[in-house]
Amino acid sequence: MSAIYPAGIDPTTPVALDRCDSYDVDTLETLIRRQLEALGCADMFDGKRVAIKPNMVMKKSPDAAATTHPAVLEAMLRILKERAADIVIAESPGGVYTEQLLRSTYRGCGLAEVAERMEVRLNYDTSARDVEAPDGKTSKMFSLITPILDADVIVNLCKLKSHSLTGYSGAVKNYFGTIPGVQKFEMHARFPDYNDFGSMLVDLCAYHVASKPTFNLLDGIVAMEGNGPTSGTPRKVGCLLSGCNPFTVDRAATAIVDIDGVIMLEEAARRGFCPATASQVKLLSDLTLEDVHVDNFIKPDTVKRPGVGVSMFRILPKLFGGRLYKWLQPRPDIDAKTCVGCGECARSCPRHTIEVQPSKDGKKRAVIAYDACIRCYCCQELCPFKAVKIHKNPIIRLIGG
Ligand code: SF4
Ligand code: SF4
Secondary structure: OOOOOOOOOOOOOOEEEEEOOOOOHHHHHHHHHHHHHHHOOOOOOOOOEEEEEEOOOOOOOHHHOOOOOHHHHHHHHHHHHHOOOEEEEOOOOOOOOOHHHHHHHHHHOOHHHHHHHOOOEEOOOOOEEEEEOOOOOOOOEEEEEHHHHHOOEEEEEEEEEEEOOOEEEOHHHHHHHHOOOOHHHHHHHHOOOHHHHHHHHHHHHHHHHHHOOEEEEEEEEEEEEOOOOOOOEEEEEEEEEEEOOHHHHHHHHHHHOOOOOOHHHHHHHHHOOOOOOHHHOOEEOOOOOHHHOOOOOOOOOOOOOOOOOOOHHHHOOHHHOHHHHHHHOOEEEEOOOOOOOOOHHHHHOOOOOEEEEEOOOOOEEEEEOHHHOOOOOHHHHHOOOOOEEEEOOHHHHHOOO
16 A cells, blocks of 8 residues: 555554444443453543544434433443543534534533533634645635644544445544535535545545544434434434544445445545555454344435445536536525524535525425535534435436436
8 A cells, every 4th residue: 555644544443343223321431441452541631631532413303313322421431531541522503603513512412511520621712723735636725613623633523324425424524524614515516526525535534534533433323314414313323333534434434335436535545544445444353343244224315226425426527517517416405394494504515505485375485596516515514404315316316316
């Protein structure tokens, strides 16, 4: 494997894997301890400033399987406290990055209760700093939230989920939440091309991994299938994975749920950050990936039929570019029966192409102007009422995409 990142992202970094069927905190603590020992990094937190980066994409109950489960946080905190770490929990959810949003999201996701009980600091500092990423291929500069930058170590508490835009969300994608608030929407606007967006995510993740040690703990106990990362359905997968290289963790996890063609991992493999196939990942486990594999994991409506993890439109050559290319892509549709006109989608749209307008029945509903739509699916991700559906082009449907 060539092209090791200058600061050393090693594609041979191992991944620990265990079966885990419940959110029992004692069981989780035992498994995490065992995985840290197996990975040889149990002392990486000793006396260090540790930022825990949960997945807190929006205010959702833990049962929805969209966000980091509080039991996983609690088990990790037990271990970190023992290691005399100076801990802060920090994340920038979707929406405007304010103290108010942080308070309601920590509470709504069930993380505030754990942090308070365990006397661990929740971050309310909404400042960010610009950093240079000279080794980035697509983006050489990022604005990142302060507590993550100030930490010595990052604990990435990520969730195994399907994702309408990227096909899959796990360890690598979770670092997108280190970009403050609406700047995430700006990144979608800056990189409207699916491949560029994926490459930018690799730059971002590589920046973090090259800057400081990371421990990436992927909760695949109850995952999300279907229209993830927020509108899908919980699906029991029953596994827990971890490693110090988020790219190898994701490479292993995607094989468990049969999601292939994930742009972040294809790009990461080209750069030498992870192996090209899951079978090349060094597993620290008595289990194989086949042992924990689940059948018929449901992909988002934006991607192809079960078993194929990349949609047809994503592999169409650029000669279909411009309007035709866009016309072929699945588009977001507002379900008039479900939409309550709250405007959350309009606020999250990077192209400001959604308006909430009065309808004939006197109610307000969102309306999309498709000319400017870049098919980023942020509206679907952040609609609290699952009112944004995906409409596939009939031609793509016909050819099985
Ligand atoms: S589509 Fe969803 S987010 Fe947008 S206005 Fe309707 S209910 Fe609100
Ligand atoms: S309408 Fe939805 S998919 Fe289109 S640009 Fe706006 S947020 Fe993205």
